[in-house]
Amino acid sequence: MVRIVGGVTLVALAAGLVMAFGVAPREVTQGNVQRIMYVHVPSVWVAYLAFAVVLVASIVYLARRVDGADRLAHASAEVGVLFTGLTIATGSIWGKPTWGTWWTWDARLTSVSILFVMYLGYLLLRGMIEDPDQGARYAAVLGIVAAFNIPLVHFSVYWWRTLHQPPSLMKPGPGTMPGVIVAALMVNFVAFSLLYVYFVAKRVNLLRREAEAAA
Amino acid sequence: MPDSWGFVLAAYGLAAVVLIAYWRRLVRRERALGAEHRSTVRRA
Numbered sequence: 001m002v003r004i005v006g007g008v009t010l011v012a013l014a015a016g017l018v019m020a021f022g023v024a025p026r027e028v029t030q031g032n033v034q035r036i037m038y039v040h041v042p043s044v045w046v047a048y049l050a051f052a053v054v055l056v057a058s059i060v061y062l063a064r065r066v067d068g069a070d071r072l073a074h075a076s077a078e079v080g081v082l083f084t085g086l087t088i089a090t091g092s093i094w095g096k097p098t099w100g101t102w103w104t105w106d107a108r109l110t111s112v113s114i115l116f117v118m119y120l121g122y123l124l125l126r127g128m129i130e131d132p133d134q135g136a137r138y139a140a141v142l143g144i145v146a147a148f149n150i151p152l153v154h155f156s157v158y159w160w161r162t163l164h165q166p167p168s169l170m171k172p173g174p175g176t177m178p179g180v181i182v183a184a185l186m187v188n189f190v191a192f193s194l195l196y197v198y199f200v201a202k203r204v205n206l207l208r209r210e211a212e213a214a215a
Numbered sequence: 216m217p218d219s220w221g222f223v224l225a226a227y228g229l230a231a232v233v234l235i236a237y238w239r240r241l242v243r244r245e246r247a248l249g250a251e252h253r254s255t256v257r258r259a
Contacts, residue, residue, distance in 0.1 A: 032218040036226040043230070082237055086230055093226045097219040195234070202241045209248050213255075 002201045009198045012191035016042075019184035027181075036094040038184055042192035043087040044112070049196060050080030051119065051150055058143035061136060067211070068204075070136040073143050075203035077122050079196055084116045099163055107160035111153045118146040132211075 020038035027034035057073035060066060091109070092102045103109065122142050129135035157166045177185075 026218075032220060033222050035223050039226055039230045082233065086233055089229055089233075090226045093222050093229070097222050199237065199241070202245070206241060206244055206248065209245075209252075213248060213251060 002198065002205065005194065005198045005201060009191065009194040012187070012194050016184075016188040016191040019187045024181055024184035025178075030098055033094065033097050036090055038188045040087060040090040040094055041185060042188040043083045043090060045189055046083040046192045046196045047080050047087055047115075048150055048154070049193065050076045050083060050200075051115070051147055053200075054080065054119075054122075054143040055147035058140035061140045062144075067136075070140070071204050071207040071211075072200070073140065074126060074207055075200045077119050077139075077143065078203060079199045081116065081119045081123060082199075083192075083196070084112065084119065088112060088116060104163055106163045107156040108153065108162050108164035111149065111156045115146070115149045115153050118142075118149060122146060 016038065020035050024035065024038070026032050053076040054073045057069045057076065060069040061073060088109075091112075095104075096102050122139055125142060126135050126139045129138060154167070156162065157164055
């Protein structure tokens with residue numbers, strides 16, 4: 001099953017590249033550098049998704065002590081950290097030609113960096129505690145607390161004056177982007193979401209096998 | 216605004232390198248666990 005998801009993901013990622021470079025037009029204001037959006041925005045979407053899964057799985061673990069929920073939270077946090085790092089890096093690369101700087105302590109950039117550090121801390125906490133049950137319990141609490149930062153990241157562009165533009169897609173009301181750009185973005189959303197499912201499925205499987213080997 | 220293709224390539228290149236590296240790490244760990252499991256079975 002995981003292999004099939006992997007194959008479909010590869011096709012979806014190829015379709016995403018075709019949409020980003022072959023179908024989506026050159027943006028009028030920013031030029032071709034705007035094509036970074038097709039990797040930057042889906043990356044932050046996957047990060048949000050991953051940390052939302054950590055939140056739900058952590059609640060389930062604390063309520064029912066299901067090992068599978070703990071493994072899902074662990075795997076999802078790891079993949080979420082990966083995609084948050086990618087979001088920060090691609091955003092920085094996009095920022096240089098458009099804003100004239102690699103980095104600025106703007107509300108969105110700062111809040112997403114805090115999100116990154118919090119979940120990095122989550123992974124470190126898991127690695128530091130030797131007793132697996134205790135580690136899972138502490139991590140679940142941190143997984144719930146850290147999730148409060150997700151709305152802070154998303155709405156930071158509305159709550160504070162920032163250099164980062166407000167969301168063009170993940171917002172209420174009618175969209176302002178041309179249909180073909182939305183379509184290209186959607187294909188990449190699907191591709192990155194599939195990649196998230198593939199990575200998490202593989203990581204959960206590994207965590208289960210590691211637990212079995214250690215027992 | 217100039218097209219700055221170098222930045223586009225850097226962003227996509229970095230994404231490709233990071234994602235492939237993570238995938239390879241998972242695959243290597245899978246293989247290592249498989250090898251450990253086979254050697255345990257052989258010893259038993």
